[in-house]
Each structure stands twice: as C-alpha cells, then as structure tokens.
Amino acid sequence: MLEADPALVAALAATERQNTTLTRFGGKDLTEQVTSWSLDRAYATDLPAPMRAVQGSAAAELRLTLSGDGEQTATQLYSPYAPHATSDIVRxxxxxxxxxxxxxxxxxAFRGSVRDRAADSATGTVTVSALDAAERLRDAARLPVTVTATAGSPISSGVWVVDHLLRNAGIHSAPPPREDCILYASLHGGVTPDIGFYRQHSGVTGYTRTNVPxxxxxxxxxxxxxxxxxxxxTTVPGRGLFMETWADTTSAAASGKFTLMAFYQADGATNQVRMIVDFARDEVWLGTNASVVIxxxxNISGRGRWHIGVYWQFDGLQPRAWLYLSGPGNPYTVDDTSLFDPMPRSNLNYVQLTSGVPCEAVQVSIRNSPPTQAEFEQQGWTRGAVLDEIGSELAAIPPVNGSAWDVITDVAQAEQATAEFDALGIFRWRTNRRFLNPSFDKVHVATSEREIASIKVFEAIDNVRNVVDVPYQTYQPGTAALRFTEPRVQQIPNASLSLTYEYDVTEYDSAPPVVYVTTPPENTSRVRFATDLDGRAGVHGAVETTVERDxxxxxxxxxxxLNQHLVLVTSGGASSLAIYSTGLAQRSPSRMSWRSTDNPSRARYGPQVYQVPATPWIQTFQAARRVANYLLSVASAPLPTLGDVEIxxxxxxxxxxxxxxxxxxxARLSLLAWVVGIRLSGDNTGSIKQILSLRAIDSPGPPTDTGLSPDPLLDPGARARLLREGIRVP
Structure with a gap:
C-alpha cells in the first residue's frame, strides 16, 4: 500500500471528493489534454493459468486519449509527421x-515509456499506450552458461538469474559494476559472477537478507x-587493479574477517596480492607472498555496513597498494603503502574471497590510477530493484532464449513468484511465501456501506487441484573437454588481436586461456606466447587475454x-591456443518429478490433477516440493475469487x-483477500473508476452438506434400462 500524506488521508475520508490526475510525457505536463485514460495491472505468475480466475500481465499498461491544446488538435501536435518539437513528446x-x-x-500510479500512438484525423485525437519499465528488459537475455564444480552444491538460484538480468538492463539492487570491470559477483543468491567466470566454491550453505550490506x-x-x-x-607488470567488496558486521560472524586475494601465475612461479580485513582485531593486512603491511x-570493529577496497599498482614488478575504508564511525579514509617485494612476470589466474562475514558486490576493475573519493563511493547510482528469499537453487544455469523479461517471467512462473514494477518504477520480486504467511500490518478496509459499489464472487471446481506433479531436473558436472583449437599460428601486433569463433548455444562458458611457457596446464583453456615463430623464446606477463561470449x-x-610483435605458438612451433569448457555429465540432466496429494480434497471433490510444465528452473526436489505444496495450499479447495469489485x-x-x-x-460476506488485479479508468470530467480483482486468503471451509442428500451418480432407473438392453448388471 502506497504511503499517503495527512491531507490525502483526510480527503479519502471526506464525504465530498474532488479527484485529480497528473500526466507527463517526456517531462512535459499534458494533464489538461487528456480526455480519457485507463490503467491495468494484474498478476500473471502467482498461480498457473488453470488455477487462476483472473488472467493478466504484470507489465502495467496505460492507455489514454489526447485532444490537443485548444489551438491545435492532438493530431496536428502529436502525429508521427507533426513537427518534432511536439511530435517527439509522445514518440x-x-x-x-x-x-x-x-x-x-x-x-x-504508472512510470514507463510509450509503446505506440495512433492519430485520428477525423476526430483530431491521438491515442497513446505505454508500458511500464518491463520495456527496458526487451533485449536478448544474456546469462552465464555454467555448471557447479561439485555435484549437489548449487551455484545460483532463480533470484540470482532475475537480479543478473536486471543489472544487465541498468536496474540495480547493489552498487553496479565499474567501467573496465573484469569481475563482479553480486552474491545475491549465487556464487556465479555477473562478470567473469565461476571456478569453484566451498562452505556456502545458504543466503540471507538479514543484516547484509x-x-x-x-x-x-x-x-x-x-x-x-x-x-x-591482466599482467605483472601491467595495468592496476581495484579490488573491493561490501561487508556487514551487524551480526555475529563465523570468523569476523574476510580475505580478498588475486593469484598470479607463471608456470611454477606464483604470487598473490591479498587484503585481509579482521574486524574482530581491528586490523587490515595488505601483502604479497613475501611481504605484508598491517x-x-x-574503529573497524564498529558494527554495520562497510565498503572496503584496495588499489594495486603494477607499474613494475614491485606492487604498491592504496587502502580504502568507509564504514560506521569511520568516514572515508585512504592509506598509501610503500612498494612490496618484487613479483615474477605473470598473468592473473584467479580471484578468491574467503569470508566469515556477509559480503556482496565483490568486484575487480582495471584502473590506471587510484580512485578518488567520489569514484570510490560510486556517487550517482540509483537503486531500482528489491528482491526476496531464494525459491529455487540451481546447480547449472542453462542456455536461454528470448528477452530478459521473457526469462524473468519464466523463472517467476516456475517458482510461482511475482515480478512487477510498482507505481514508482521499482522492480519487486516476491516469492509465494507471502501468500502463505500474510502480514496484517497494513490492511485496506472496504465495506458495502461506503467503499463497495458492486462485487461478484466466483467459485469453480476448475480451480481445484488436489494432486500436483512438479517435474524437476538434476544437473551433474562433467569433466573439462577440449572444444576447439586455433588452426593457425597467429601473430599479435603491438596493439591487440581478436579471434572470433562459432560457439554452440548449448556449450557451457569458457574462461580466458591460462598463459604458460614451459608446462601446459591440463583440462583448461590455455595459450602460449613467444617472441619468434619457432616458439623457443616464450614470455610471461606480456599479453592480457579477454574472453567475451554473445x-x-x-x-x-x-x-x-610489450612494444614488440608476439606469436601464439608452442615450443614446437604449433598454434598454442586451445579452448576447454566444463559441461554436463553423460545423461545429465536427469528428469524426475515430485507429487504432492491432498487426500481429504480428493474425497470431497474427486481427483483433480495438475501437471506443472517442465522447466529448467526447478532443479531440486526441495524446490519441486515447495511449489507442489504451495499449489495444494491454494487449490485443494475452491478458493473464492472476487471479481469486478468496484470500490x-x-x-x-x-x-x-x-x-x-x-x-x-x-453477498453477506466478511473476508480478507489479496489484490491480484487493478483496473482504473478516468476522464476529463474528474470521474475515476477503480475495479479490483481479489483472491481470498482462505477457503470458506470444507462443505458440510447439512440437511442435504446428494443424488447418486446414476439415476435409480439406470439398472432397469441396462437390463432391458440385455446388458449384464450385478
């Protein structure tokens, strides 16, 4: 329920009312030119279509008619061929x-963008329709296609998928990735990174929304x-890296510290740069393998939200670090260290987070200089999304088709969750748990004496389901396999070289190749660089390698x-680029099903079976069971729907x-119901009509049939007729 100021609350309670509206296109107020308007919203994914009495789309649609400004008609002002000065207002x-x-x-009530317009020269009017921010999610869905490294250990969830697709569209629930970001892991329901590639994990047992950054x-x-x-x-020496995360120390933690590390490798020569933040001991450690600064x-033991980062400079072989801190009782501070001990010429292999405190928005970005305070604080980003608890855990993120909104809708339908942009333009993802455990903090009261003008109550056997089958798919990781090799020995000029390959949509992602000189790494993408075509003079720390998939x-x-030509070549003179990826095990995914049954409902209403459509977004029996039990809770008895409730x-x-x-x-009723649909309409006379679709939170209870003797299924004369027809009967 939207918050209202005291003046509006008083006006709603008054006997006499004066309705008012506000309409803007392109920031220009066109309220006085609107002759009629309508606005529709309805849930589309809270229940399967056969169980829902009201069909709708969570994307709100605004439709209105413009008449013009009194001097020119709307057609003259806003038709596609009108002057751009006015036509662009409703383009x-x-x-x-x-x-x-x-x-x-x-x-x-609505915030979105124009979908279409139609100018009618006969009437001089222009009709305009607009959709909410779901239109921002019409780009092709792009998800990392990856599978867990450990069987039975999930790497993602439906919530993570939704959050990732929103972030790709510029709708954020946490500080966004920076420019030149090479790793971003929201950790919003999954260990899979939004930018970068998942390698492995351990110790992640679940996710919480309590006391997190x-x-x-x-x-x-x-x-x-x-x-x-x-x-x-990236390389050493090379461009600098800014590594950061957000942490929350409000609640007691397993260790009270976290370590964020970048591991560099050149065959057997390895090193790392790391930041250890120990909130319990009020210490921050910055260091490499050989040296450390404490x-x-x-004041970092203060409980609350912390933003902590370190900028590593690699102008030479000796790294230098700048520590950035901001948190409760500790306003923005930055500290510069001296040079650390030298590191070998090498390439970045992996980034690792080890933590005993809640962390999110982990990211690593390439920078040529330490960030300023404004850059560190990422001033200017706005939050546009609110998520909910996890509904389904994923051991693999499968390939997808369609738009981002299509995939979000698919995940919502699979989990029986809801996805919507509210009246302020905020995206809200909500699980079905709220329908099972309603909060009674804010309840709108509608009575026939004042608020209700008309009401229709529906109840149908078609909405009853007492046997629910939910299919699910279990994914098992396979072994890394060679996908392809570059057939030619490629040369890299003093700038860059890009090689593009066809990659089947069913293939799982591949990380950038690991650089080697003497020992080729096994079961992973790899590449070797040399200064000559015969491959004898191999080099480390000379080339940044990047992988992008579209x-x-x-x-x-x-x-x-380096300021010289390089060659992708093995020590034997062959092409050195080989691409590997880890896919699924043989005969994976396995397809299974969970069945939940309500026997008392079967006895009352007969078997009413519902087979949930198969989906890759349900991958555990626990998730399948949750969906089945939810559907039984709302469909094992006829759940009345209140339609056309004009208030x-x-x-x-x-x-x-x-x-x-x-x-x-x-109807002589008193009940609590969910608002599952809203239809609004109004005109330039000030008249506004609001019609709700409601779904009761509880069934009226099992039938008692008091004083009734239901007729049998067969007419008493049925046996005699069968005998006359010569058909044997008992």
Missing amino acids: PRQSAVHGWGLDTSVLP WEMAPTTSNEYTIRWDPRTR FTRP GTKLTVTFRNV LPDPRIELGDLVAVIDNVG
Whole structure:
C-alpha cells in the first residue's frame, strides 16, 4: 500500500471528493489534454493459468486519449509527421508518467515509456499506450552458461538469474559494476559472477537478507571460500587493479574477517596480492607472498555496513597498494603503502574471497590510477530493484532464449513468484511465501456501506487441484573437454588481436586461456606466447587475454603490453591456443518429478490433477516440493475469487495488498483477500473508476452438506434400462 500524506488521508475520508490526475510525457505536463485514460495491472505468475480466475500481465499498461491544446488538435501536435518539437513528446519509447489522487495530493500510479500512438484525423485525437519499465528488459537475455564444480552444491538460484538480468538492463539492487570491470559477483543468491567466470566454491550453505550490506549475501554459520576466473587476465607488470567488496558486521560472524586475494601465475612461479580485513582485531593486512603491511584501525570493529577496497599498482614488478575504508564511525579514509617485494612476470589466474562475514558486490576493475573519493563511493547510482528469499537453487544455469523479461517471467512462473514494477518504477520480486504467511500490518478496509459499489464472487471446481506433479531436473558436472583449437599460428601486433569463433548455444562458458611457457596446464583453456615463430623464446606477463561470449559467438582478445610483435605458438612451433569448457555429465540432466496429494480434497471433490510444465528452473526436489505444496495450499479447495469489485477509488492500493471486504448488503460476506488485479479508468470530467480483482486468503471451509442428500451418480432407473438392453448388471 502506497504511503499517503495527512491531507490525502483526510480527503479519502471526506464525504465530498474532488479527484485529480497528473500526466507527463517526456517531462512535459499534458494533464489538461487528456480526455480519457485507463490503467491495468494484474498478476500473471502467482498461480498457473488453470488455477487462476483472473488472467493478466504484470507489465502495467496505460492507455489514454489526447485532444490537443485548444489551438491545435492532438493530431496536428502529436502525429508521427507533426513537427518534432511536439511530435517527439509522445514518440515511442518516450517517458510516460501518470498519477492520480484527491484535491492537490497525487500519488504515482504508472512510470514507463510509450509503446505506440495512433492519430485520428477525423476526430483530431491521438491515442497513446505505454508500458511500464518491463520495456527496458526487451533485449536478448544474456546469462552465464555454467555448471557447479561439485555435484549437489548449487551455484545460483532463480533470484540470482532475475537480479543478473536486471543489472544487465541498468536496474540495480547493489552498487553496479565499474567501467573496465573484469569481475563482479553480486552474491545475491549465487556464487556465479555477473562478470567473469565461476571456478569453484566451498562452505556456502545458504543466503540471507538479514543484516547484509545491500540485498542478500551468503550466510556465515561457517567460513566460505569462492574462486572466480576474471574476464581479463591482466599482467605483472601491467595495468592496476581495484579490488573491493561490501561487508556487514551487524551480526555475529563465523570468523569476523574476510580475505580478498588475486593469484598470479607463471608456470611454477606464483604470487598473490591479498587484503585481509579482521574486524574482530581491528586490523587490515595488505601483502604479497613475501611481504605484508598491517594497518591497525581501532574503529573497524564498529558494527554495520562497510565498503572496503584496495588499489594495486603494477607499474613494475614491485606492487604498491592504496587502502580504502568507509564504514560506521569511520568516514572515508585512504592509506598509501610503500612498494612490496618484487613479483615474477605473470598473468592473473584467479580471484578468491574467503569470508566469515556477509559480503556482496565483490568486484575487480582495471584502473590506471587510484580512485578518488567520489569514484570510490560510486556517487550517482540509483537503486531500482528489491528482491526476496531464494525459491529455487540451481546447480547449472542453462542456455536461454528470448528477452530478459521473457526469462524473468519464466523463472517467476516456475517458482510461482511475482515480478512487477510498482507505481514508482521499482522492480519487486516476491516469492509465494507471502501468500502463505500474510502480514496484517497494513490492511485496506472496504465495506458495502461506503467503499463497495458492486462485487461478484466466483467459485469453480476448475480451480481445484488436489494432486500436483512438479517435474524437476538434476544437473551433474562433467569433466573439462577440449572444444576447439586455433588452426593457425597467429601473430599479435603491438596493439591487440581478436579471434572470433562459432560457439554452440548449448556449450557451457569458457574462461580466458591460462598463459604458460614451459608446462601446459591440463583440462583448461590455455595459450602460449613467444617472441619468434619457432616458439623457443616464450614470455610471461606480456599479453592480457579477454574472453567475451554473445550467444553463438566466442571472442578471445589478446592485448599486447610489450612494444614488440608476439606469436601464439608452442615450443614446437604449433598454434598454442586451445579452448576447454566444463559441461554436463553423460545423461545429465536427469528428469524426475515430485507429487504432492491432498487426500481429504480428493474425497470431497474427486481427483483433480495438475501437471506443472517442465522447466529448467526447478532443479531440486526441495524446490519441486515447495511449489507442489504451495499449489495444494491454494487449490485443494475452491478458493473464492472476487471479481469486478468496484470500490470508492483509493490511490494507495497496489497489487499484493490485503483488503478486508465486508459486504452486509449483497453477498453477506466478511473476508480478507489479496489484490491480484487493478483496473482504473478516468476522464476529463474528474470521474475515476477503480475495479479490483481479489483472491481470498482462505477457503470458506470444507462443505458440510447439512440437511442435504446428494443424488447418486446414476439415476435409480439406470439398472432397469441396462437390463432391458440385455446388458449384464450385478
């Protein structure tokens, strides 16, 4: 329910009302030119279609008619061929905002963009339709295609998939990836990185939304470790890296510290740069294999949200670090260290987080200089999404087709969750648990004496389901396999070389190749660089390697950091680039099904079976059981739906609100119901009509058939007729 100021609350309670609206396109107020409007919202994924009495789409649609400004008709102003100065105001993809209320108080009702317009020369009007921010998610869905490194250990979830697709569209639930980001892991329900590649993990037992920096983080009943491959393997010497994360120390943690490390490798010569933040001991350690600097911070034990980062400079072989801290009782501080001991010429192999505190928004970005305070704080980003608890865990993220909104809708349907943009433009993902455990903090009361103008109550056997089968698929990781090799010996100029390959949509992702000189790494993508065609003079720390995948295209880019030509060649003079990826085990995924049954319902209403459509987004029997039990809880008995509930308009009501319906005049009922659909309409006379679709939170209870003697299934004369027809009967 939207919050209202005291003036609006008083106006809603008054006997006399004066409705008001506000409509803007492209930031220009066109309220006075609107002759009629309508706005529809309805859930589409909270229940399967056969169980839902009201069909809808969570994407809100605004439709309105414009008449013109009094001097020119709307057709002259806003048709596609009108002058751009006015025509662009309602062009497709133009911003559209609509709100309504009483007197001078207006609450937001819609925020989106124009979908289409139609100019009618006969009437001089222009009709415009607009959709909410779901239109921002019409780009092709792009997800990492990956599988867990350990059988039975999930790497993602439906929530993570939704969050990732939103982030790709610029809708954020935590600080966004920086420019030139080579690793970003939100940790919002999964260890899979949004940018970069998953390698392995241990100790992650679940996720929590309580006492976390922004949205969600791994639970810390024990310490966990996650290892990722970066999108780009940078070099030493080479460009600098800014490594950072957000942590929350509000609750007790497993160890009270975290370690964020970058591991560099040149065959057997290895080194690392690491940051250890020990909140319990008020210490921050920065170091390499051979040297360390310890900062004593007497105030980092303060409980709350912390933003901590370190900038590593690799201008030469001796790294240098800048420590950045910001948290409760400790405003922004930065410390510069001296040079550490030399590191070997090498390439970045992996990034690792080990933590006993909730962490999220882990990222590594390439920078040529230490960030300023404004850059460190990422000023200017806005939050546009709120998530919910995990509904399904994923051991693999499968290949997908369609738009980002299509995939979000598929995940919502699989979990029976809801995905919507509210009236303020905030995306909200909500699991079905709220329908099972309603909160009664905010309940709108609608009575026949004042608010209700009309109401229809529906109950149907078609909505009853007492046997529910939910299929699920279990994924098992296979072994890394060679996908292809570069057939030719390629040369890299003083700049960059990009090689693009066809990559089947069913193939799982491949991280950038690991650089070697003497010992080829096994079961992983690899490449070797040399200064000559015969491959004898191999080099380390000379080339940055980057891998990007877009659908069926895999592009490997080599950025030469030396001032000389290099060659992709083995010591034997052959092409050195080989691409591996880890896919699924043989005969994986396995297809199984979970069945839940309500026997009392079967006895009352007969068998009513529902087979949930198969989906790759349900991968465990626990998730399948949750879906089945939820569907039984709302469908084992006819759950009345209240349709066409016309009420005294109230702009505070939103989808998912609880409404107490009290009808002492017509249907004689008193119940609590969920708002699952809202239809609004109005015109330039100030008239506004609001019609709700409601779903009761409880069934009226099992039938008692008091005083009734239901007729048998067969007519008493059926036996005699069968005998006359010569058919044997008992």
